Every structure is written in C-alpha cells, then in structure tokens.
Amino acid sequence: MFCGHCGQALDAADHRICERRLLMEPPRFCAQCARRMKVQVHPRGWSAECVEHGVIGD
Amino acid sequence: MTDILERARTKVLDGGEGLSYDEVVEVLQLPDDQIPELLQLAHEVRMTHCGPEIEVEGIISLKTGGCPEDCHFCSQSGQFTSPVRSVWLDIPQLVKAAEETAATGATEFCIVAAVRGPDERLMSQVRDGIKAIQEAVDINVAASLGMLSQEQVDDLKSMGVHRYNHNLEAAKSYFPNVVTTHSWEERWETCEMVRESGMELCCGGLVGMGETLEQRAELAVQLAELEPHEVPLNFLNPRPGTPFGDQPIMDSNDALRTIAAFRLAMPRTVLRYAGGRELTLGDLGTREGLLGGINAVIVGNYLTTLGRSADEDLALLTELKMPIKELAKTL
Numbered sequence: 001m002f003c004g005h006c007g008q009a010l011d012a013a014d015h016r017i018c019e020r021r022l023l024m025e026p027p028r029f030c031a032q033c034a035r036r037m038k039v040q041v042h043p044r045g046w047s048a049e050c051v052e053h054g055v056i057g058d
Numbered sequence: 059m060t061d062i063l064e065r066a067r068t069k070v071l072d073g074g075e076g077l078s079y080d081e082v083v084e085v086l087q088l089p090d091d092q093i094p095e096l097l098q099l100a101h102e103v104r105m106t107h108c109g110p111e112i113e114v115e116g117i118i119s120l121k122t123g124g125c126p127e128d129c130h131f132c133s134q135s136g137q138f139t140s141p142v143r144s145v146w147l148d149i150p151q152l153v154k155a156a157e158e159t160a161a162t163g164a165t166e167f168c169i170v171a172a173v174r175g176p177d178e179r180l181m182s183q184v185r186d187g188i189k190a191i192q193e194a195v196d197i198n199v200a201a202s203l204g205m206l207s208q209e210q211v212d213d214l215k216s217m218g219v220h221r222y223n224h225n226l227e228a229a230k231s232y233f234p235n236v237v238t239t240h241s242w243e244e245r246w247e248t249c250e251m252v253r254e255s256g257m258e259l260c261c262g263g264l265v266g267m268g269e270t271l272e273q274r275a276e277l278a279v280q281l282a283e284l285e286p287h288e289v290p291l292n293f294l295n296p297r298p299g300t301p302f303g304d305q306p307i308m309d310s311n312d313a314l315r316t317i318a319a320f321r322l323a324m325p326r327t328v329l330r331y332a333g334g335r336e337l338t339l340g341d342l343g344t345r346e347g348l349l350g351g352i353n354a355v356i357v358g359n360y361l362t363t364l365g366r367s368a369d370e371d372l373a374l375l376t377e378l379k380m381p382i383k384e385l386a387k388t389l
Contacts, residue, residue: 006298007141023364024336024337024363024364025362025363025364026364028141028142028143029141036141036143037143038143038144038145039122039142039143039145039362040119040122040145040147040151041119041122041359041360041361041362041363041364042118042151042154042155042158042359043116043117043118043155043158043159043162043357043358043359043368044158044358044359044367044368045359046359046364
C-alpha cells in the first residue's frame with residue numbers, strides 16, 4: 001500500500017505529516033499502485049482517477 | 059507625528075481615503091499588542107464604507123495542471139515536479155459545481171483555467187459552460203483564464219461574464235522572483251482592459267512568498283491604483299515540488315496585519331479571503347480577519363486543495379451577524 005500524498009510505500013517511511021496534509025488536500029497517488037492520479041477538486045468534494053484502479057472520491 | 063492608527067482613523071474612516079505607501083508600511087510594522095486595535099479600526103472602515111454584508115463565492119478548476127507558466131507558488135505549472143496532473147472538467151460537472159456553489163448562498167461562481175491565456179478550445183468550452191450554467195443556475199459567472207487580448211475581453215463580456223479575475227500576484231519589485239515567463243506589466247495590461255470593458259475586475263495577490271513588508275505595502279498601493287472591484291487575498295500554501303515548496307507558513311499576526319493594512323489602503327473595495335487562510339490563520343484567525351476588514355469569502359474547496367467546509371464558514375457568518383449579500387444586490 002502507498003501514501004496518497006507522497007506516493008511512497010506506507011511501511012517505508014513516517015507518513016504522519018502526509019496524513020495531516022491529506023486533511024487539507026486530496027490524494028495525488030493511488031494507494032494500490034502509487035500511480036499519479038487525475039484529480040478534480042469540486043466546491044464540496046473531490047474525485048481522483050487511477051488509470052489502473054478506477055475512481056475514488058470523498 | 060501622531061500615531062498611525064490615529065491618522066488612519068481620520069484619513070480612512072472619516073475621510074474615506076486610502077492609506078499611502080509609507081502609511082501602509084507603518085501599519086505593517088505595528089507591534090503585536092496593537093493588532094486588536096488595528097483590526098477594530100479596519101472593521102469599522104469596512105462597516106462604514108462597505109456595509110455589513112459578506113459576498114460569498116465558489117471556484118472551480120475547468121482545466122487543471124499543465125500550465126506553461128512558472129508561477130513559483132503554483133502546483134499547476136508544467137515546469138515543476140508537482141504531482142498535479144492535467145485534467146479537464148466536462149460541462150455537466152461544471153454545472154453541478156455551479157449548483158453546489160449556489161446552494162451555499164453564493165452569488166459568484168468563478169471558472170478558472172491554468173493557462174497563460176485562453177486558446178480557441180478553452181474559449182469554446184467556457185462559452186458552452188456559461189450557457190449551460192445560465193440555463194440551470196441563478197448565479198453570477200466569473201472567469202479566470204490568464205492573460206487576454208482585447209478580442210477575448212470583448213468575447214467574455216458578450217458571453218455574460220460578470221467578473222474577471224487576474225491577479226497581480228506580487229508587488230512589481232518582487233514579481234521577477236515569483237514569475238519569469240511573463241511580466242508584471244502584461245498582467246497590468248489585461249487588468250486594465252477588463253476594467254475598461256465594463257466587466258468587474260477581480261485582482262489581488264499572494265503574501266507570504268518571501269517578500270519584504272515594504273513589498274507587501276507596495277502591492278497594496280499598486281492594487282489601490284488599479285481600483286479593482288474586488289481584491290482576493292491569498293496566503294502562500296507551500297506546495298510540494300514548486301520553487302516555494304519549502305517556504306515557511308506565514309506568521310498569523312503578519313497575516314492579520316496584512317488584512318487590516320489592505321483594508322486601510324482600499325476602504326471601499328471588496329476584500330476577499332482566498333487560498334491559504336486555513337493553514338495560515340486557522341479557525342480563530344479566520345474569525346479575526348472577518349472582524350478585521352474582510353468582507354468576502356471563497357467557500358468550500360479551492361482549485362487543487364481543500365478549504366474549510368462551506369457549512370462551517372456559513373455558520374460563522376451567522377454567528378458574527380454578517381448577512382450574505384443577495385444576488386439581486388450584486389447585479
């Protein structure tokens with residue numbers, strides 16, 4: 001599994017700062033494959049698309 | 059020499075005249091223990107010259123990322139190693155975003171594209187988008203599409219664009235530290251064309267990018283000279299991968315001094331909280347700014363980052379007894 005903020009493996013580093021940042025921004029990397037996602041921010045939410053793993057959103 | 063706050067009270071509150079460059083510098087140099095008095099004066103100026111209403115706006119990114127420009131604060135530049143990927147919004151999603159914005163009580167919906175200036179494809183998308191929004195939602199449509207030609211200014215006006223955003227971004231003397239792919243003068247020219255067209259001009263900038271207090275004051279008086287209808291005030295949110303990605307977050311007291319100083323430089327202008335306030339000021343600072351000269355907010359999310367929830371902001375406005383400006387009063 002990978003960090004949505006920095007794209008690094010979750011078990012490879014301390015991601016506490018990333019977790020805080022993800023409160024104020026959408027993930028940019030797919031949690032399953034670390035590919036950069038296409039992210040669209042909406043007035044009341046966001047959606048992010050990984051070419052391999054589909055769309056996620058809040 | 060009398061105290062700057064005393065002089066500002068006479069000149070700005072009573073006389074309705076904005077502070078000069080030297081006076082804005084003095085305000086920005088006030089010690090922390092004078093901030094409450096400064097904010098109180100700025101609030102009185104806002105209430106006297108603008109009234110109690112708050113203008114609410116939502117924004118949406120129509121075209122995200124892949125921008126050829128190198129604005130050092132921006133995660134959407136294609137020149138940096140930012141993780142933001144290029145993406146376009148389709149018309150149904152654009153209309154849905156306008157509906158979500160209108161549901162908050164907002165009177166303004168701004169369509170933004172990360173470009174140097176619009177090409178024919180973008181102008182066509184904006185034309186179709188505005189038409190679809192106007193058929194479905196009762197809201198003013200604003201746009202922010204970069205630098206414009208006179209023909210594009212005329213086209214946008216004929217499409218029904220109510221307000222056009224184009225920020226100076228920084229003081230003229232600091233601009234080369236922020237952007238190298240176009241000039242401050244090119245930005246000024248677009249702003250003048252927009253203002254002369256009859257569209258409302260929305261023009262502000264960012265603070266906390268490493269500029270000096272003097273350059274912050276310079277930006278305030280340059281904006282005052284331009285006489286925009288609205289000034290959006292952004293606080294740098296250092297984005298990963300950008301040249302300003304390692305800048306420290308602006309001190310909250312400096313941010314509050316800046317809000318009040320901008321209000322005292324532009325007593326009648328709409329002064330809007332824009333990006334970065336959540337990070338720089340937090341909940342308490344957001345409240346202090348609203349009681350210190352701010353009279354407009356962007357609610358909900360920004361272009362690539364998330365904002366406070368619209369519901370939290372609207373609840374705060376209710377608590378502060380600041381009515382949301384109605385659509386009829388903005389036309």
